Amino acid sequence: MTKKLWQATSYQKKNSILFSFENYISKKYNKNFRRNYEKLLDWSIKNSPKFWSSFWDFTEIKGIKGKKEIKKSKIFYKNLFLPNSKLNFGENLLSKNNNEKAITFISEDGFREVRTWFQLNQNSNKIAQFFKSLKIRQKDRIVAYTPNTIETVEAFIATSFVGAIWSSCSPDFGTQGVIERFSQIKPKVLFITDQYFYNGKKINVIERLPKILKEIPSIKNVVVLKYPGKNFIKRNVLKRVKIFKWTDLLKRKFKSIDISKYDFEHELAILYSSGTTGKPKCICHRSGGVLIQHKKEHQLHCDIKEGDNVFYFTTCGWMMWNWLVSVLACKASIVLFDGSPMFKQEDLLLKITEKEKITLLGISAKYIDFLSKLKPVLNYKYKLKHLKTICSTGSPLSNEGFKYVYQNIKKNVHLASVSGGTDIVSCFVLGNLYQPVNMGEIQNKGLGLNVDIYSENGRPQKNKKGELVCKNPFPSMPLKFWNDKKDKKFKEAYFNRFSNIWHHGDFAEITKTSGFIIYGRSDTTLNPGGVRLGTAEIYSEVEKFKEIKESIAVGQSWDNDVRIVLFIVMQPKYYLTEDLINKIKIEIRNNASPRHVPSKVIEVNDIPRTKSGKIVELAVKNVIEGNSIKNKEALTNPEVLKQFKNLKDLNI
Numbered sequence: 001m002t003k004k005l006w007q008a009t010s011y012q013k014k015n016s017i018l019f020s021f022e023n024y025i026s027k028k029y030n031k032n033f034r035r036n037y038e039k040l041l042d043w044s045i046k047n048s049p050k051f052w053s054s055f056w057d058f059t060e061i062k063g064i065k066g067k068k069e070i071k072k073s074k075i076f077y078k079n080l081f082l083p084n085s086k087l088n089f090g091e092n093l094l095s096k097n098n099n100e101k102a103i104t105f106i107s108e109d110g111f112r113e114v115r116t117w118f119q120l121n122q123n124s125n126k127i128a129q130f131f132k133s134l135k136i137r138q139k140d141r142i143v144a145y146t147p148n149t150i151e152t153v154e155a156f157i158a159t160s161f162v163g164a165i166w167s168s169c170s171p172d173f174g175t176q177g178v179i180e181r182f183s184q185i186k187p188k189v190l191f192i193t194d195q196y197f198y199n200g201k202k203i204n205v206i207e208r209l210p211k212i213l214k215e216i217p218s219i220k221n222v223v224v225l226k227y228p229g230k231n232f233i234k235r236n237v238l239k240r241v242k243i244f245k246w247t248d249l250l251k252r253k254f255k256s257i258d259i260s261k262y263d264f265e266h267e268l269a270i271l272y273s274s275g276t277t278g279k280p281k282c283i284c285h286r287s288g289g290v291l292i293q294h295k296k297e298h299q300l301h302c303d304i305k306e307g308d309n310v311f312y313f314t315t316c317g318w319m320m321w322n323w324l325v326s327v328l329a330c331k332a333s334i335v336l337f338d339g340s341p342m343f344k345q346e347d348l349l350l351k352i353t354e355k356e357k358i359t360l361l362g363i364s365a366k367y368i369d370f371l372s373k374l375k376p377v378l379n380y381k382y383k384l385k386h387l388k389t390i391c392s393t394g395s396p397l398s399n400e401g402f403k404y405v406y407q408n409i410k411k412n413v414h415l416a417s418v419s420g421g422t423d424i425v426s427c428f429v430l431g432n433l434y435q436p437v438n439m440g441e442i443q444n445k446g447l448g449l450n451v452d453i454y455s456e457n458g459r460p461q462k463n464k465k466g467e468l469v470c471k472n473p474f475p476s477m478p479l480k481f482w483n484d485k486k487d488k489k490f491k492e493a494y495f496n497r498f499s500n501i502w503h504h505g506d507f508a509e510i511t512k513t514s515g516f517i518i519y520g521r522s523d524t525t526l527n528p529g530g531v532r533l534g535t536a537e538i539y540s541e542v543e544k545f546k547e548i549k550e551s552i553a554v555g556q557s558w559d560n561d562v563r564i565v566l567f568i569v570m571q572p573k574y575y576l577t578e579d580l581i582n583k584i585k586i587e588i589r590n591n592a593s594p595r596h597v598p599s600k601v602i603e604v605n606d607i608p609r610t611k612s613g614k615i616v617e618l619a620v621k622n623v624i625e626g627n628s629i630k631n632k633e634a635l636t637n638p639e640v641l642k643q644f645k646n647l648k649d650l651n652i
Contacts, residue, residue, distance in 0.1 A: 002438050002441075002512065002513055003439040004437070004439075005402060005406050005437045005438065005439055006406065006436065006437040007437070013035060013434060017299045017300060017305065018299075018300045018303065020058075021058055021300055022035065022040055024058050025040070028054060029043075031043065036434070037432050037434035037435050038514060045448065045450045048070075048448055048450075048473075048474070049070040050069060051447065051448045052069070052081050052082065052292060052448060052475055053082060055292060055295075055296055056085075056292060059292075059295050061092060061291065061292065062087060062092050064087070064261060066082055066084030066086075067084070068083050071083040074500075075500070076473055076502065077487075077490070077495070079473035080265060081264065081288070081474075082264050082288060082292075082475075085263075085264040085288060086261035086263060086264065087261055087287065087288055088261050088262060089160040089290070089291055090156075090158065090159075090160035090161045090259070091259050091261075093157055093160075093328040094121050095329055095330070095331045097117050098117050099116045101114055101333050102115055102119075102333055102334075103120065103334055103336060104334075104336070104356060105336045105337075105338070106336070106337050106338075106352060106356075107197065107228060107229060107339055108197060108199070108338065108339025109197070109339070109343070113150065113229070115150045115154075120150075120154065122254055123154045124154045124157040124158045124161065125158075125161075125254065125256060125257060126158075126250055126252050127155055127157075127249060128161040128162055128257050129252060129255060130158075130249050130252070131162045131189070132162060132257065134188070134189065137164070138163035138164065138262070138266075139163065139164065139165060139267060140165070140187075140188050141164065141165045141186060141188060141270070142155070142165070142167075142188070142191075143166075143168065143169075143187040143189070144156070144168040144190070144192075145168070145169050145170075145191065145193065146170070146193045146225055146316060147170065147171055147227065147315070147316070148170070148321065149193075149227075149338060150336065151191075151225050152168065152316050153325055153336070155191050155223075156325060160268060160287065161257065161259055162260075163266065165269065165284070166270070167181070167182065167185060167270040167282075168317060169182070169272075169316075169317045170317035170318075171193055172198070172317070172611055172636055173317060173633065174633055177611075177634065178208075179211075179212060179215045179216060180631070180633055181272050182216055183215060183216045184279070184282050184482060184483060185270055185282055185482055186218035187216070187218060187219055188219065188220055188221065189220075189221045189222075189223065191223045191225060191246075192205060192212075192223070192225065193206075193227055194224060194225065194232055194234075194235075195233050196227060196338065197227070197338075198339055198340050199343055200340075200344075206224065206233055209222070213241055219241060221242045221244065222241050222242070222243050223244045223249065224243065224246065225246045262287065263288075264286070264289070265287075265288065265289075265479060266287045266288070267285070267479060268285050268290055269425075270283065270284050270482060271283045271319055271322070281489060281493070282481060283422060283478045283482075284478060284482055285476070285478055285479060286478075286479045288475065289474075289476040289477065290322070290326070293424075293425075293426045293476035294322075294326035294426060295330065296447060298327055300432070300447055301416070301427075301430050301431055301446065301447075302360055302389055302391070303388065304359075304360060305330065305332065306330065306332060307332065308333070308360065308388075309333050309357055309359050309360075309386070310324065310327045310333070310334050310335070310359065310362075311334070311335035311356065311358045311362065312324040312361075312362030313337060313341055313349055313362060315611070315612070317611050318422075318612040319421065319422045319426075320393065322425055323426065324362070332359075335352070335356050335358065337352060341367060346371070346374055347371060347378065347381065347382075349361070350371075350381070350384070350409070351382070353382065353384060354382040354383065359387060360387075360388065360389040360390075361389070361390050362391040362393065363390070363392060364392065364395065364613055365392050365394055365395045365396060365397040365398070366394060366395060366550070368392060368404060368405060369398070369400075369401055369543050369550075371408070372400060372404040372408070372543070373546055373549075373571070377408055378408040378409060379408055380408065380409070380410070380411075382409075384410050388413065388414060389413065389414045389416055389431075390409070390413055390414070390415050390416070391431075392416070392417045393417070393418045393419065394612065394613055394614055395520075395536070396417075396419075396517070396518045396519065396520065396536040396540075397417045398536070398539065399540060400540065400543055400544055401543075402417075402440055414433065414437065415431075415437050416430060416431025416437075417431070418430040418431065419516070421504070423478060423493075423494070425476060427446055428445065428468065428470060428504065429442045429443075429445050429446065429451060430442065430444075430446055431443045431444075432444060438513055440540075441513065441516065441517060442516040442518065444515065444516070445516070448474060449470055449472070450471040450472040451470050452468075452471055452510070453467065453468060453469070453508055453509060453510050454466050454467045454469050454501075454503075458498050462510045462512075463510070463511065464509065465507060465519060466507070466508070467497065467507065467522055468516075468518075469498060469501050469503055469504065470501070505521055505522050505523060506518055506519075518534075519533075519534020519535065519536045519537060520534045520536050520617070521617070523618060524554070524617040524618050526553065526554075526562065526596075527555055528555070528561060528564060528595060529561060529595065531595055533564075533595060533596055535552075535553045537596055538553045538588060538598070541587045541591050541596075542568070542587075544587065545587075546571070547570060547580060548568055548574075550607055550615075551568050551569065552566075552567045552607045552620055553565070553566045554567075554621040555621065556600075556621075556624055556625070556650060563599035563600070564597070564598040564599055565598060565602065565624070565650065566598035566601045567603075567620065568584075568602070568603050570603060576601070581601045584598075585597050585601070600649055600650065602650075604640075604643050604644070605640065605643060606637060606643075607620075607640065608635050608638065608640050609637060610635060619635065619641060620644055623641050623645055624644055624645075624647070624650055629641065
């Protein structure tokens, strides 16, 4: 039974950007949607080229819009939106140039720094001057190995100014992980921090530089950034490269540069897949597609307006960093946090949200689950009177997570669970203000995106679990994989499963209310007795137990079938007893299904995760099956995999 948790008021709807856009489309095309999201969605899908073209006009994207709405192709990913249109991504981010606050940086120890729009414009321009002095050209690669600081954003904007391609890794990536990624794209310039901090511990990053330079000979210039609020760490490096200090670059006399406009399809940034089956794939994204998709999500789905303050907990190694930075194009300010979200205070992110008058807070489902186990419970500890929206991503948000937000954080808030990924650097399914928030459900598909659920044989289905697909082309499709001859890996990744249909790799369901439930990655779905099950349903029940910190469920080949194995990490001072195991199984049986009940429940000390915090079921499955893990650098804690090897309990 569907349980409604929140509904926007009539006032909120009428004052939303979505409402303004609906009126704009209604007048332009003589339509009447009557504040019905499904009707607007249906029109945006059936008239996809018109939708994106109209949204360019509505949101006043800076650039030269071509007359043609789309260049059609029979090949899904070769459809080109707004061909002959030109823009500069960085120019669109610098949407203001005054002394109002544009970016706030906060470190885990409370150091705070603010950059105004004027300063952001000036600094980005000076870095672009620096690039020009190095003769950096269009499509050259600029990379960053830096924390989530204002300087990183400025370097990114400057890179887009000159038409170069940006790529970044956060400092929690080890040296080998950085080399595996950056060496594939042969960058000319590297930005690197001297150090960073996590949970009070100082980590020296600059000492990794000689090895990086040795393994990536294409890097000829290095810019060293001092960690905000800390003393600078010096390091001698190889003589073959030129070393610059960030502060010296900003001492340059300001000289306004001509900002060129590039094709809508122009390469903006390279992001990396986080799988553990081989080298990370270098996913190249197009500037126009990312900009228009992000602005659509920000304005029509999240209602981000001029003057809003947006805070998303992320690092610059995760796609949500790109999503957050694009908020600047809405004339809103952003907050960057670097460090542990629980340093000296478990609800630190909420404290920042209160202090900085945040209007949209982005956190992970895992963080909400962690907060739910705090003693004492939060019980509306913070007033959060400016907070309009909470976005949850990274993994499926459980029913308990939904309830916890409304019972402990804020009653009147739009809880927008979202899901997409690095592949599209955006979302397929997310929130909107026209529909209610129902427990355990993402509200609907994004405007302009014909998202559906397919059965194994490629048929659309509702109220049944299946493969998440997108049936129509969209602007934020990745342009290509780097070094991928004839798009071989690209086609294998998205189009091998269903002919000319985008296959995303999520196991999901469309509900009776047109909402979505994500059950996890389809390559890690459980298959006992030939029935596909999502791990999220198991986690949802396990998370209810205060004794349990976290868990991971995988399928193990056993007796010509598959059995479910549940690994448990206990909270301090609690033990995995037979009584607790029985309680877990009963809860899963009663609330998920008998098929979801694990055959084995085993205690472990920790669970492997990617740099963005996602648990890696496939890595655990490969270990217990005796398969190799090729890309351990994708993990933040690869050493924990050892405890899953040769477990006696898995042989009986």
